[in-house]
Ligand SMILES: CC(C)(COP(=O)(O)OP(=O)(O)OC[C@H]1O[C@@H](n2cnc3c(N)ncnc32)[C@H](O)[C@@H]1O)[C@@H](O)C(=O)NCCC(=O)NCCS
């Protein structure tokens with residue numbers, strides 16, 4: 001075959017957004033050392049998850065992400081038809097994920113957060129600053145999907161028990177953990193020259209300082225949540241992931257959370273959301289190749 005025939009075909013907006021979302025999930029999974037989460041070192045506090053499964057799960061979600069973006073382009077506006085289309089596609093994506101992982105929940109919260117953000121980005125690709133995308137995603141999340149089942153999920157159980165705000169409320173508020181904590185920290189740590197991996201770890205820690213992570217609450221109660229929030233603050237106060245003091249604190253936090261069986265899965269999902277927004281807001285992903 002002639003070399004010129006090997007030129008990649010240009011991707012549609014929906015395909016590009018799906019690529020960026022899957023990239024964000026793979027970058028989140030690979031980032032190391034994350035406290036008590038699956039990463040390149042190991043399985044953290046999880047017995048049923050490992051890095052290969054996280055990758056397979058992320059890749060399996062590509063068609064659902066693309067379909068969500070296509071629904072946004074076709075329907076063209078925020079409203080119940082789009083909310084319910086995205087809900088249906090998300091539930092189908094969840095089933096594909098479970099089929100891929102043999103029934104293990106690898107990315108439930110991520111399908112929710114990234115699904116809403118992809119939809120929001122596809123609706124108005126010219127207006128993709130972090131705040132505008134998060135606001136459109138929030139408006140979608142506020143609409144009630146009449147077909148969504150209401151299972152007594154782990155999140156629902158801890159909401160009842162502790163009155164915690166979970167994944168749904170985080171989205172309805174416009175992802176404050178991402179826009180007010182993770183992204184500003186990511187930019188600060190990059191500007192300080194800390195290196196991309198450390199900047200991402202710092203962004204994850206910034207989320208953990210304040211999040212009511214229902215994964216942690218379900219597995220380890222308020223003690224687990226306090227340990228996560230205070231420990232993450234201590235790493236950042238000691239200079240962050242790029243400093244020796246910060247690294248020592250990070251190692252301590254990892255050990256403490258594993259001992260409590262407390263895995264901050266919600267914070268991990270929001271880091272993926274942060275990496276996705278960072279890419280589309282910087283124009284890296286959307287402008288190139290699409291417009
Ligand atoms: C809103 C969702 C996430 C369900 O939330 P709920 O708290 O009831 O469920 P559950 O405990 O099983 O999962 C919550 C997930 O969110 C993540 N999470 C936990 N805490 C938080 C938090 N504070 N903020 C953000 N994410 C969080 C976790 O990683 C976890 O995987 C969503 O899955 C949903 O609405 N499902 C219904 C089916 C549907 O419509 N799906 C498609 C949506 S696009």
Ligand SMILES: Nc1ncnc2c1ncn2[C@@H]1O[C@H](COP(=O)(O)OP(=O)(O)OP(=O)(O)O)[C@@H](O)[C@H]1O
Pocket residue numbers: 028029036037038039044046049054105106107108109110154215216219263264265266268269
């Ligand atoms: N790198 C990661 N390591 C571990 N969890 C992650 C990672 N990235 C994202 N997560 C999220 O963490 C969640 C898994 O947490 P958890 O195992 O507590 O889920 P669960 O299904 O609610 O509970 P359990 O496994 O205790 O029955 C996934 O839904 C996923 O969204």
